Amino acid sequence: MxxxxxxxxxxxxxxxxxxxxxxxxxxRLPLPVAMVAVVVVCMFTxxxxxxxxxxxxxxxxxxxxxxxxxxxxxxxxxxxxxxFQSPQYLTEKAxxxxxxxxxxxxxxxxxxxxxxxxxxxxxxxxxDVADSxxxxxxxxxxxxxxxxxxP
Amino acid sequence: xxxxxHVRPAVxxxxxxxxxxxxxxSRLRWLMLIVVIVMVVLSARVLMxxxxxxxxxxxxxxxxxxxxxxxxxxxxxxxxxxxxxxxLSVPTNTLWADPRVIVDPPxxxxxxxxxxxxxxxxxxxxxxxxxxxxxxxxxxxRELPKEAAQAxxxxxxxxIYSYIEPARVVESGAAEALIGRTDPDGLGxxxxxxxxxxxxTGTDGTQMRQVDNKGRSIAGEGSVTKQPVPGDDLVxxxxxxxxxxxxxxxxxxxxxxxxxxxxAIAMDSRTGxxxxxSNVKRRADGTVAVAQGNFAAVEAYEPGxxxxxxxxxxxxxxxxxxxxxxxxxxGIVRIDNFPIRDAWPHGPIDMxxxxxxxxSSNIGTMMVxxxxxxxxxxxxxxxxxxxxxTGLEYPGESRGILKSVKKTYGTERSTVAYGYGFASTAxxxxxxxxxxxNGGTFVEPRLVTATIDRSGxxxxxxxxxxxPVLSASTAATMTDIMRxxxxxxxxxLAKVKGMExxxxxxxxYKVQGNGTYATDAGGRRYFASFVGFFxxxxxxxxxxxxxxxxxxxxxxxxxxxxxxxxxxxxxPTIMNELGIEPTGTDAGCQGRTATLGH
Numbered sequence: 001m002x003x004x005x006x007x008x009x010x011x012x013x014x015x016x017x018x019x020x021x022x023x024x025x026x027x028r029l030p031l032p033v034a035m036v037a038v039v040v041v042c043m044f045t046x047x048x049x050x051x052x053x054x055x056x057x058x059x060x061x062x063x064x065x066x067x068x069x070x071x072x073x074x075x076x077x078x079x080x081x082x083x084f085q086s087p088q089y090l091t092e093k094a095x096x097x098x099x100x101x102x103x104x105x106x107x108x109x110x111x112x113x114x115x116x117x118x119x120x121x122x123x124x125x126x127x128d129v130a131d132s133x134x135x136x137x138x139x140x141x142x143x144x145x146x147x148x149x150x151p
Numbered sequence: 152x153x154x155x156x157h158v159r160p161a162v163x164x165x166x167x168x169x170x171x172x173x174x175x176x177s178r179l180r181w182l183m184l185i186v187v188i189v190m191v192v193l194s195a196r197v198l199m200x201x202x203x204x205x206x207x208x209x210x211x212x213x214x215x216x217x218x219x220x221x222x223x224x225x226x227x228x229x230x231x232x233x234x235x236x237x238x239l240s241v242p243t244n245t246l247w248a249d250p251r252v253i254v255d256p257p258x259x260x261x262x263x264x265x266x267x268x269x270x271x272x273x274x275x276x277x278x279x280x281x282x283x284x285x286x287x288x289x290x291x292x293r294e295l296p297k298e299a300a301q302a303x304x305x306x307x308x309x310x311i312y313s314y315i316e317p318a319r320v321v322e323s324g325a326a327e328a329l330i331g332r333t334d335p336d337g338l339g340x341x342x343x344x345x346x347x348x349x350x351x352t353g354t355d356g357t358q359m360r361q362v363d364n365k366g367r368s369i370a371g372e373g374s375v376t377k378q379p380v381p382g383d384d385l386v387x388x389x390x391x392x393x394x395x396x397x398x399x400x401x402x403x404x405x406x407x408x409x410x411x412x413x414x415a416i417a418m419d420s421r422t423g424x425x426x427x428x429s430n431v432k433r434r435a436d437g438t439v440a441v442a443q444g445n446f447a448a449v450e451a452y453e454p455g456x457x458x459x460x461x462x463x464x465x466x467x468x469x470x471x472x473x474x475x476x477x478x479x480x481x482g483i484v485r486i487d488n489f490p491i492r493d494a495w496p497h498g499p500i501d502m503x504x505x506x507x508x509x510x511s512s513n514i515g516t517m518m519v520x521x522x523x524x525x526x527x528x529x530x531x532x533x534x535x536x537x538x539x540x541t542g543l544e545y546p547g548e549s550r551g552i553l554k555s556v557k558k559t560y561g562t563e564r565s566t567v568a569y570g571y572g573f574a575s576t577a578x579x580x581x582x583x584x585x586x587x588x589n590g591g592t593f594v595e596p597r598l599v600t601a602t603i604d605r606s607g608x609x610x611x612x613x614x615x616x617x618x619p620v621l622s623a624s625t626a627a628t629m630t631d632i633m634r635x636x637x638x639x640x641x642x643x644l645a646k647v648k649g650m651e652x653x654x655x656x657x658x659x660y661k662v663q664g665n666g667t668y669a670t671d672a673g674g675r676r677y678f679a680s681f682v683g684f685f686x687x688x689x690x691x692x693x694x695x696x697x698x699x700x701x702x703x704x705x706x707x708x709x710x711x712x713x714x715x716x717x718x719x720x721x722x723p724t725i726m727n728e729l730g731i732e733p734t735g736t737d738a739g740c741q742g743r744t745a746t747l748g749h
Contacts (some may be wrong), residue, residue, distance in 0.1 A: 068315075078236065079239055079322070082239065083322060085235060086395075087392050087396070091395075105647070105649065106648065106649075107649030107736045109736055135233070135234055136234025137386060140384075144605070
């Protein structure tokens with residue numbers, strides 16, 4: 001009986017049609033295919049990473065160009081500002097407006113009470129102006145420190 | 152009828168298939184052998200490429216696909232004492248060409264030259280550069296304005312490109328002679344640009360980029376390999392406004408007096424900081440303009456009567472005379488048969504030391520100087536700074552001429568006392584007079600007060616070196632006498648209402664080409680000076696004005712008439728800029744009377 005059972009479990013079932021029931025094949029990925037798949041996935045990952053990095057690099061290059069352009073513009077504006085502040089330019093503009101340079105200087109002593117009257121009449125000076133002790137050179141140094149000098 | 156099928160016997164079939172098998176196998180073996188040989192050869196070649204031949208191919212590969220750009224570092228800015236820019240670099244466009252790709256160099260050169268307004272010689276030189284078709288780079292034009300470069304690029308000429316390049320600009324020409332120049336590559340070639348070239352010049356960076364076979368950049372592949380380091384900035388002691396006003400005043404004076412040129416220097420009496428230094432020359436075409444060179448530090452001349460301050464200071468400091476010491480001064484003296492006279496004819500008169508200086512008596516000064524050994528006088532002149540560099544270390548600075556004691560003979564030992572027989576630059580002269588203004592102490596002049604590094608940190612330079620020359624009481628005595636020069640003496644035109652001024656005039660004869668002080672026609676050429684300081688009691692500024700060869704027929708050929716008015720004109724500007732308070736409402740000369748009646 002046991003044998004019959006065993007036999008029954010070992011031997012394939014036969015039915016009357018003569019067909020044999022074949023055990024279902026377990027689908028298993030063979031190792032080479034798996035390796036190829038891994039390699040392909042890695043390659044795609046590398047490609048996408050590289051593309052992303054290239055995109056970032058493009059952005060950095062654009063930023064660098066913008067920075068260089070901004071610095072060039074800053075230098076041009078500074079040169080222009082220096083020209084507008086120069087005594088030569090101010091003299092030319094003053095002449096164009098019909099002013100003439102003074103030829104004489106006169107020192108006039110102002111009585112103390114008159115000076116006090118004028119000071120009180122002017123009113124309180126804005127503390128930002130009165131307290132501002134930073135010279136243009138200090139401002140320039142601060143700008144250089146914060147902006148850096150490298151492109 | 153059914154076809155006959157020939158069926159081979161089983162035995163022969165088997166034998167045949169065995170033979171076929173063997174032939175196949177043999178062929179396969181041969182094929183395998185060939186494949187193996189090819190693989191071995193290829194492998195060997197690959198191994199060679201990867202080992203022995205690697206470096207050459209790697210270098211060629213890198214060279215083929217990479218380009219290295221130089222990132223120009225910014226040159227430092229030069230500021231004045233108030234933080235205003237005197238010299239700075241401005242981006243400009245430089246046009247360049249790749250001659251290898253230019254098809255028609257003559258037409259290209261003609262088009263570019265026409266657009267840029269080049270002359271025939273420049274166009275020919277450009278054509279020569281564009282015709283070198285083995286070179287890959289040639290300059291077309293450097294440091295152009297953006298509009299000019301764009302106009303050329305707009306022509307669409309093959310092989311013409313542009314890039315941004317910094318150009319050095321000296322703002323408004325202020326202190327141009329002092330600051331000096333740079334070459335197109337941004338290196339200092341003269342003046343402060345040369346002296347501080349290492350400080351101002353930054354370190355260029357490099358950027359490597361990948362390019363395709365047409366030389367186009369591969370986007371996103373650029374990488375900066377080395378950041379440029381900008382140069383440090385300089386802060387000068389110059390005041391831009393005082394410099395401008397001084398230039399204008401000296402130019403106007405030289406023009407008015409039909410002079411050859413003029414010089415002026417203003418210096419902080421206590422620190423030696425130079426507030427302004429002006430050099431004016433008349434050009435060959437007759438126009439007068441600010442000179443390109445800093446002649447105030449380079450050209451030496453016989454100072455004339457200004458030098459009397461030093462001789463008399465020495466005698467007072469040695470205790471040999473005081474202001475009230477009286478000498479009997481003759482109208483003419485002969486030394487080795489050489490006549491020495493005063494500027495005005497007179498017989499023997501009694502003159503105090505005060506009068507000798509305020510009236511500028513040559514003979515009186517000589518007599519005072521003769522009270523000490525010549526070696527002592529020579530030592531004092533050297534201590535005042537003559538015959539040696541001032542310490543400014545300006546490129547090309549002259550030490551003037553002060554012969555050694557042994558080499559000074561005869562009349563020179565006498566004439567040195569009143570400014571003939573030695574030569575000094577304007578810089579030496581103002582520094583020497585400043586000894587009196589600075590309480591008897593010589594302070595080295597300086598132009599640079601600080602630097603600003605790339606991180607914005609300002610580093611102040613060490614104060615100027617000093618050395619004692621006179622005692623404080625001698626300096627005070629000389630100041631008082633020099634007040635008389637301005638109040639009642641030869642320097643009255645230097646008076647300024649509201650400021651007490653002490654000074655000395657000088658009118659020197661210039662040596663002519665014939666070796667004498669007279670021209671071939673018997674005339675004279677003059678060097679007129681006024682040097683002084685203010686406020687007299689607590690000096691803040693020492694200033695010298697010199698006019699070279701004012702018209703010899705004009706009354707304004709003397710120090711007191713040619714140079715002193717310019718001094719007076721500049722004092723209010725300097726007072727205003729530096730916030731120097733007036734000493735009163737007038738020139739402060741009450742109580743001072745003329746020392747002589749003439």
